[in-house]
Amino acid sequence: MLKDGEVYCWGRNETGELGDGSKVSKTQPVKIALPGGLTAIDVSANGRSAGSYSARTCAVLKNGTVACWGENVLTPTLVGQLANIKSISVGGGHVCAVDVVGGALYCWGRNQSGQVGIGDTFFVQFPTKIASVSDVVKVSAGSTHTCALQMGGKVFCWGRNFNGQLGLGDTTDRLTPTAVSALSGVTNIQIGDSHTCSLGSTGLHCWGSNQVGSLGINSYIDASTPQFVSLLGAQRIDLGYGNTGATVDGALWMWGNNASGQLGNGNQTNQPKPIVNNLTGVSSLAFSVSTSCALMDTGEILCWGNNTYGQFGNGTTASSFTPTPLVWP
Template sequence: MIGMAVFGLGATAASANAAPANPTVAAGYAHTCAIRTDASLWCWGSNASGQIGDGTATNRTVPVRVGTATTWASLDAGTSYTCGIRTDATLWCWGSNTRGQLGDGSTVKRTVPTQVSAGTSWSSVSAGDSHTCGVRTDGSLWCWGFNRLGQLGDGAVVYTATTPLRVGTASTWASVTTGFAHTCATRTDGTLWCWGDSSAGQLGLGILSYQTTPAQVGTATTWAGVTAGYASACATRTDGTLWCWGDNGYGQLGTPGPYQAAPVQVGSVATWTAVRAGFDTVCAARTDGSLWCWGNNATGQVGDGSTTHRSAPVRVGTATTWTGNAATGYHNCAFRTDGSLWCWGGNANAQLGDGTTTQRTAPQQVVL
């Protein structure tokens, strides 16, 4: 989903490994996908654009398996599409493709995983609303899809790209994250770079316009990773501090007040290990295994038993076994150290996977 990029974020949420050391989950606007420890892929929820990947356009109220492959290593979900990397470093996408965000050279929606038409050396992927970016094993960065506000980072050479375009010539990219119409990424030297729409300050550059090529955010070289929401972003530093910037209409920056065009620290805690932004809600994990959420809570996605928006981090229950492997949006899902998956928030399209369409304001376990 928007912002599914870096959770924990020194590495991307969707990094390919020989096999998933931990199960992985991704959430779109109204669908969810997860990789189990056996490397099989399962999806559920809204399926109007084929984003579940089971060859149909039928909503699913409980997890259904996507194909028979047991080689899925990582994944991310855009608004109405999904992308995943297999252990052979190939990249596959499916679902909505109106802006070429599936990267297969067309604008035709796909109801089953379809290989992205550019190589077999992908290490991570981030799916936004209508654009996608990925890092290859050689450290190069590539983006494709909608580019109206320069979110592909190519200097606005094209309006829509149906195949991957390389972002600059650098081969030092470590992670990437895509929002609605902006993109941010970290480099191996610990620097942070953003581009695309900045009408709410979401690039962190102190501007309220847009940027068509990567621009460095400040001068810090201690960024561990970054995650993009709809029109905001958050990032962790190597000292355990957490910073957010951009739109703050729901308190998604973790502090009261208006938008911020440059990074502002979330509280004074320095024990953050992972953060994930999705639409206008943010969730983050701490070193003690606790999970905290804030921002838009209209569907209970903050997980505190209410539907009250929160402008400061609120703890989700009392568990200290959250892995930091989570997905955030209008509904949230997260894994615990015992391998169990829990979801909460909006459920109008059965995206919580509990067999119902009942909204949940606190975590409910998913049988996966």
């Protein structure tokens, strides 16, 4: 998405997740036509590869409605029953959106682990209000778990908890939002595949799956409670499928899964603690299954890791272990 609200997509497109009316992968950005010619204020995309591959993209439009595409819907299509939405997060098979009115939370989609948060494990076809949590300022949806940040810095998590990714001190799934009592003063929450991280007044904390060093605590042991990450001054965070990144004064630090070179340090060795990347002037981060991208202060976009489907947006499918510039058509 560009700062003027136009949406561009590129990369894998097997289920129409790019929204250009086809199922053909694109190696360069393609402008997507949104309903009513509207622009977007927020965009999120995710998918799942367990079983049959599927992926979805959703955008919050300027008028507060939501359009989604993918999962064999080839162009942006309005989601009924939603209005006044300010932000959205797409998980592996479910979606959650935050309403501007009272911070109400709506979720729908796959729910086999209770990740929708309505108290059962049945598929939820339509956006459903999660009545047990309000005053939500941010929601983050992972593969099979979800976390919400409440006004005032309180965190709630629910869904799959096999690796302790809910931060509740155990590995029991939760079917409704449950407060993470160990956290307070949180300002940002982000979910990866099976791990979670938060930023706040007490610093950076991560928990959940850690077999590839995703938590940044210099070990490979899972943690079911928030663990302090020794990276002072972290400002922005993003999580992928086992990899984690944070910025400190615009400099990029990364750790965890590096099987596809997604840490951007020139090799494929997993890292259990933060290591500095050579990038400075990083404005924001976006990580997928095996590809990492950064938006720079200059407006340039750099990507690294796996590029099999053209995820770099540079017109090729050549992968790289170091940051590579996107090329606008």
